[in-house]
Amino acid sequence: MNSRSVVILGSTGSIGTTALELISRNRERFRVLALSGGGHNVGLLAQQALEFDVEVVAVAKATVAQDLQLAFYAEAQRKGYAQGEFRIPKIITGPDASSELAAMPCDVVLNGINGSVGLHATLAALDAGNTLALANKESLVIGGPIVTRRAKPGQIVAVDSEHSAIAQCLRGGTPNEVRKLILTASGGPFLGRPRSELADVTVEQALNHPNFAMGPVVTINSATLVNKGLELIEAHLLFGIPMDRIDVVIHRQQAIHSMVEFFDGATIAQVGVPTMTVPIGLALGWPDRIADASPPWNFAEASIWTFQPVDDAEFPSVGLAREAGTRGGTAPAVFNAANEVCVEAFRAGRLPFTGIVDTVARVVTEHDVPSYVELSVDDVLAADAWARKRAREITGGVQENQKA
Template sequence: MRRISILGATGSIGTSTLDLIERAPDDFAVVALTANRDVSALAAAAIRTRARFAAVADAACLPALREALAGTGIEAGGGVEAVCEAARMPADWTMSAIVGCAGLGPTLAAIEGGRTVVIANKEPLVSAGEVILAAAARSGATLLPADSEHNAIFQCMDSARPERVRRIILTASGGPFRDWSREAMAAVTPEQAVAHPNWSMGAKISIDSATLMNKGLELIEAARLFPVAAHAIEVIVHRQSVIHSMVEYVDGSILAQLGPSDMRVPIAHTLAWPDRMETPMAPLDFAAIGRFDFEAPDPDRFPALRLAREALDAGGARPAILNAANEIAVAAFLERRIGFLEIAAIVEDTLASYDPPAPHDVDAVLAIDGEARRNAAARVKDCVA
């Protein structure tokens, strides 16, 4: 029986992971679950799975969590340190699915335990890739990607012989505005932006998909995870979201991983790895799919992808700044304080205004992240004014 902890258990990735675990109760034992502040969902999940520990990042929610768990024997914790405590609890497999850079500390805490850590929150690898990879090397932790694209690459990649790989091809759905003009996108509402045509995801990642920043972050993450040069990672828009990514080899062969647009498929791969497990997915109906379409992403309509490529090429603190500024801009858009097109503009302005030395530890990453957030917030205020 594999001992499981889930950091971010009430989000879309967390609930998909719980669904798979609860379908195979004899194979998994839940050790710890965390959430930001969704007490009711966290408590319900902890009770259903008989978890040992549940923690909310918002310490103000701890009394409500204790009340919800009263009489169950499940220990409750509150605050960031409690979430890190959950990450440190002995487990064989940890899902790291806390949205944004808030997941950095708990992700590192899990990695330092030397277990298998599944990375679903790409921001820690983007902002602190060198720190994360160094920690994994020290502890002997195994990092597995849960993003559908990176999981596809992992399944197709010969990591032991990277010299055989010519390029990695990341596929992108193109988001809900792939056919819209920039003029039309200027009037986009948050409701329109979160309505992804192919995937059911949380608000932040849905907005990132709509701007293509999500694909930019995935570009940086792929460069961290796989032993290929940055210029050998390309992005192609594939509207059907059936091919989740591809790896091309030097002989011209291309291996692709295909599957339904459901995160339970890559999550199941990581849960059972190096084995396989059953999922409730129906087989792909290729006749119904009918066709695969591909097109190059448009850097003029979707500048976020260009900004991410530039941040990756520049290295140092640039990816951390990119990520922090984007989180602030996306939050401002969801609050209707700025327009859709201003998300990428704020990120670009923040990158242009702030260029600290490369971070070498968590404290330096967090300092860069904090300053970038303050700079981006100032630009949001300018837009509102």
């Protein structure tokens, strides 16, 4: 089996670090060409770059280029390298640096960037003809038809465990045999508690996910179920299934990562322990699997699996996302952008937990989706900027930034 060349965007985040751990155990199958990071953890970025002998490293913050270079020397010294025994990768900086990496000739680009800023890198990878292992769901959600038009059949491989599960289940039937997609959700740390009790929850409580260790934004999105709303829109765009044929169910144990119901009444589910190594490995090697990417589910141990519908009163975010996805155009971009600002405001103490979705709903309602002949990147970015500005006005972010 030929080795695949890989570019990893967001290498210091949870997706990126997990991918590199998996690649380190499968060096014969993958070769890492380049890494990018936001610039907040140059020490780890330098460590990764030297360990995998990458050619190029990119950071979004141009001001940390010198810090990164010093981190390379410090890491080399820590490893005991003498002068000339290691190669310092080329360093590129700035907001377009990750997009430059995404366009490099390679087999796979893993887009693990967090948030809507990953859109340009997603488009750059697709335009370059690279296979896109997509963990940055926001770029697909906000880009919608812009992204799907640019993608060749099979060029986007989902990294989200739910969409990876659906892709695996779809191998069991033809597209015209599919009746329904079923996304599973853990319900987060506040499942079963009425919204009236959640106004005073702390950031620490919201970050206490029952099954996964993820970044703070994704974890808070899981607590509000906004993450599942984004995944609902993503599933619609990835698999071409209408929104009204995609369900979300609460499955606390997260043994089943998602399911596909076929028109003859059969349902195929993908089962596995709650880990990201299987979907990441499958995305990097698609359509081939990586042996022992994860321990299998132990069916010899007794376990109980439960399922329940999403309580719309408890989790209004899913219905709100469905509405935004159905409206289409720039509505999903507004939904995502407002949420990113509201999560930031919650973490900063300016917004109560329940205020996240309430404010997102207000911004989405205020947004009038124009009729587009063909949605453009400029349209999406303009709506994104408007939603962020409006959400900051509501949450007090504008005033605080002006005082700073």
